């Protein structure tokens with residue numbers, strides 16, 4: 001090895017030692033610690049459906065006697081529903097937990113649009129099918145054709161499981177796992193917060209007068 005390259009090697013070694021010292025003694029100062037990112041409220045990441053349908057309640061081991069309507073009701077003896085002057089249903093105290101509000105303009109506020117008046121433990125569709133209380137999705141589908149078609153295609157509601165049916169099964173939430181049949185409208189929901197920026201966000205530049213369109 002010649003003398004020149006020796007000098008070069010020593011020079012490089014010294015340069016690295018100086019750099020190492022600079023890092024060890026923190027000559028440039030450390031970058032400030034990033035402030036801890038607060039976790040998003042659990043309610044925004046909760047994936048459980050918005051309500052527990054009767055079918056889901058029983059599948060989880062709930063007591064079926066809660067839904068034996070004929071403990072109080074008699075089969076084949078239809079109850080005449082009473083309405084007040086404003087066409088609102090007058091509910092007996094046994095059913096005061098029901099707030100019937102299905103559709104605007106009271107379009108669907110008759111219990112017998114859905115329940116079978118001859119046997120309240122059954123549901124009935126417009127075309128005369130009788131369904132169990134746990135099998136309400138086809139009932140909804142009998143009036144909400146387009147939404148039911150979307151649901152069957154996996155566009156409305158929630159489908160989980162395998163995309164490729166050859167690999168495994170899939171499941172789909174019934175309508176009553178999200179909508180309360182008696183008042184199916186969703187209340188407005190609070191939007192989830194936006195993402196956390198990695199760097200401080202620069203202030204948006206002030207708008208030029210001529211860009212203002214809504215004054």
Ligand code: HEC
Nearest residue numbers: 067068069071072079081082089090091092094111115120
């Ligand atoms: C604890 C007793 C009790 C049980 C259990 C019960 N009901 Fe009732 N229900 C009543 C009473 C009391 C009335 C009022 C009867 C009347 O006006 O003649 C009523 C009325 C009704 C009516 C008519 C609506 C109205 O305003 O009068 C419907 C529909 C109904 N019940 C459905 C059901 C269904 C479906 C179940 C089961 C999931 C059920 N009930 C379980 C006591 C009960």
Ligand code: HEC
Nearest residue numbers: 101102103104107108113136139140143175179181184185
């Ligand atoms: C007998 C027919 C009928 C059945 C059965 C029925 N619906 Fe409806 N539904 C209606 C009508 C009518 C409207 C009101 C449409 C309007 O106001 O324009 C409505 C409105 C709705 C709305 C819109 C929100 C609102 O209150 O306006 C939702 C959501 C809904 N239904 C869900 C369901 C679900 C879930 C089921 C099954 C548990 C169901 N429906 C069963 C007739 C029905």
Ligand code: HEC
Nearest residue numbers: 052053054055089095100108110111113114133136176181
């Ligand atoms: C749009 C259809 C529809 C209408 C109208 C309707 N129900 Fe129901 N009802 C259902 C369905 C579907 C279920 C099963 C819900 C579930 O799986 O969670 C149910 C469940 C019930 C239950 C048992 C569970 C509970 O929520 O307490 C009672 C009692 C009941 N309905 C009474 C009534 C009465 C009384 C009326 C009239 C004032 C009425 N329903 C109107 C569809 C309807």
Ligand code: HEC
Nearest residue numbers: 137140141144147148151156157158173174175177178186
């Ligand atoms: C995973 C939950 C979920 C399931 C399952 C579900 N829905 Fe919905 N549905 C929603 C939500 C969320 C909305 C939108 C509410 C809003 O925009 O305010 C909605 C809206 C609707 C509307 C209002 C009209 C519209 O299209 O905006 C109807 C009618 C309806 N659903 C019927 C049904 C029927 C019928 C079924 C079953 C075949 C069903 N839904 C299953 C969550 C669900």
